[in-house]
Amino acid sequence: MTIVETSLVGADLGLTGLSGVPGADGPQKVKDYTSDQEVRWCPGCGDYVILATVRSFLADLGLRRENMMFVSGIGCSSRFPYYLDAYGIHSIHGRAPAIATGLAVTRPDLSVWVVTGDGDALSIGGNHLIHALRRNVNMTILLFNNRIYGLTKGQYSPTSEPGKVTKSTPMGSVDHPFNTLSVALGAEATFAARALDSDRAGLTEVLRAAAEHRGTSFVEILQDCPIFNDGSFDVLRKDNAESHLIPLRHGQPLRFGAEGEFAVVRRGFGLEVVASDSVAEADIVVHDAYCEDPEYAYALSRLSEQDLSHVPVGIFRSVSRPTYDDGVREQTEIARERKPVQADSLQQLLSGKETWTVG
Template sequence: MSTQANGNGSNGNGNKPIVEAVSADSEVGSAVSGRIAPPPGQLKKADFVSDQEVRWCPGCGDYAILNNVQKVMPELGIPREKIVFVSGIGCSSRFPYYMNTYGFHSIHGRAPAVATGIKCANPDLSVWVITGDGDALSIGGNHFIHAIRRNLDINYILFNNRIYGLTKGQYSPTSEFGKKTKSTPSGTIDYPINPLSLAIASESTFVARSIDIDVKHLGVMVDAAAKHKGISFIEVYQNCNIFNDHAFDYFADRSVRSDKVLYLEHGKPMIFGKEKNMGIRMKGAHPEVVTIGENGITENDLLVHDIYLQDPSVAFMLARMEQPDFPQPVGIFRAVERPTYEAMLVDQIDASIAKSGPGSLEQLLNSGETWVVE
C-alpha cells in the first residue's frame, strides 16, 4: 500500500493492509444463487426462493404476496436470470431479498426510477417494482406518476396497508381520514389518496386490485400483470397485523367478503353478493347498486365490464366506488395497449442507425467547422 504517504490513508486502518483483512474473513454465506437455474419450462417455485431468512413480522400480509409471486414466477416462462425485482424503502421493499432473482433494494420512493433505467438499458429483462403506500404515494409520488405515464413494460405492485409500518405506526397517504396514529393522536386531517384513481389519471395501461388473503385471485392478477405489455399496476390490500390490524376486515374478511367485494370480470355483468343478486347499473352519469329481481331489474340492466375500453372513465368510476355505499371492486379495471417507452426508445435508435449507419467516432469528432493548421 502506497497511499499512506503524505497524510493519505484516510481508511483509518493504521498500517494493517486491508487486503489481509479481506482474505482473513471468508467464512460467510452467499447472497448469490450460486447455480444456474433450470430452463424456464422446468422452473419450480423453489427456484425463486432465496436463502435469506424472511424478516417480516409473523402474520404479515406480505408473506401471502411473496408466496403468490414466487408461485406465479415459474408459470411465466421467463428464465430466472432475466428477472429483476426493484424496491424502495419500507416493509414491503425488503421483498427483493427473498426472491432468488436479480434484485435491487434502492432508496425511499425511487424504485420506479431505478427500474426505468434498468428497463431502458436492457428491455429484455422482466422488471418488477415492489412498493408500499408511503413509498409510492408519499415520498415517491412524482416517480409513480411519471413511470406510469411513460408506459414502460414494468410490473408495479403496491402493497397498501394504509400505515407506515417500518417507522412504527404513523399514518400514510392512504390512511382513512381522521385516523388516530402515533403522529396523529387527534386524528388525521389529511384526505387520503386513492392509488387506482391516481394510476388511471396517470394513463396506466393496466390497472388491477387484489387482496393479500384472497390468494387465488391475487395469483391471477399477478399473472395477468406479468403478461400485459406495458406498465401493469396492481394495488394489493395488505394487512399490517402490528400497526393497522384488521384494516380491511370490513370488506375483505371471509364472513362479509362476498357481500362487500365486487369481483370484476371482463365481459361479465357486475354482480356481487352471497346470493349473486346484487349488481351495478348506471343511473344517468352515476353508478348505483341494485338488486336483481326487484323493480323488474334483470342482469341485462347491469353494467358489463370491459377492460379494453380506451376511455378510462368507467375504470375511473369503478376505482372511486367504495364501502359502505358500494362494494369494493377488485380485479382488472383496465388493460389497454399502447407502445411502450423502451420499445420506442430502441426504435428511435434503430431508425437513426438505419438512416445514417452506426455512429462513427472518427466522423463525429471531425464534424462541424474544422480547419487544418499546417
C-alpha cells in the same frame, strides 16, 4: 437467446410484456425462487402470503431467473428482492419506477418488476409513479397497500382513512386519502388491477395478466399490517365478505353478494351499487376490461369507499398503447443508422468543440 424486434407500435404487433424475455430451460419450482435470506417481517404480516404467491407464480411463469429484475424503494414491502432468488435492486425512497424505466429501456430481454408500498409510491414517489404510468413503460408495479407506514413504526400514510389515530395523528388524520386505483387510472394506466393478499387464486390470476401485458401494469394488493394497522381489511376476509367484494370478470354482469343480491348500474356520469331485485337485468353493468374509454374504469374505481363497503377486485382495465421503451429503442436505432457510432465517439464528446481548458 432470441430478442423480439421492437417497434414504436409494439402493442399493435401483438407483442406481450414477456416478448423477448428468454424462457427457462426446464420446469421450475417454488424453491428455485427462494433465496437464502431470512425473511424478516413481523409475524402475521400479509407480505408473507404475497411472497409465497409470487414465488409460486414465477415458477409457473417459466422465465430465466437471470432475466428477471425486481426493483424496490423503501418500506416493509421493499425488502422483497432479498427474498427472491432472482436479480433485484433495493433502491431509494420512491425512485424505484425511475430505475426500472432505465432497465426496461436498455434491456428488452428483462421482465422488470417494481415492488412498493402506499407510502413509498404515493408520497415521496408519487411523481415517479404517475409518470411511469403515463409513459406506459413495459414493467409491472406491485403496490402493497396496508394504509399505514409500517417500517417507520405506525404513522398515517397517503391511503389512511380520515380520522385515523396514529403516532403522527394522535387526534385523528385530517387528510383526504388517495383512491389508489383512481390515481393510476387518472394517470392513464393501460393496465390496472386490485387483489387481496389472502386470495391466492385471485392474486395469481391478476399477476399473470399483468406480466403478459405490454406496458405499465399496475396492481394494488391490499394487505394487513398486524402491528400498526391490524384488521384493516378484515371486512373483506370474514363472514359476509361477499357483500363487500365486487369480483370483476370480463364479459360478466357486475353482480355480487352471497346470493347475488347486489348489482352495479349506471347513474349519471358514474356507477352505483343497488339491490339486484330493484333493477332490470338489462340495466346491470357488464364488465368490459378492454374498454378503450378510461372513464368507465375510473368510475369503477370510485365505487371503493374508505369503510370498504364496496371494493372491486380483479382487472379494471387492460388496453394497448405504444410503450415508452419501445419508442426510445426505435429512435435510438434510427439515430445510429443516420450517424453510425465511431470508435472514439466518447472521447470526441468529452473533448469536442463545446469544451474548453481553464488555465
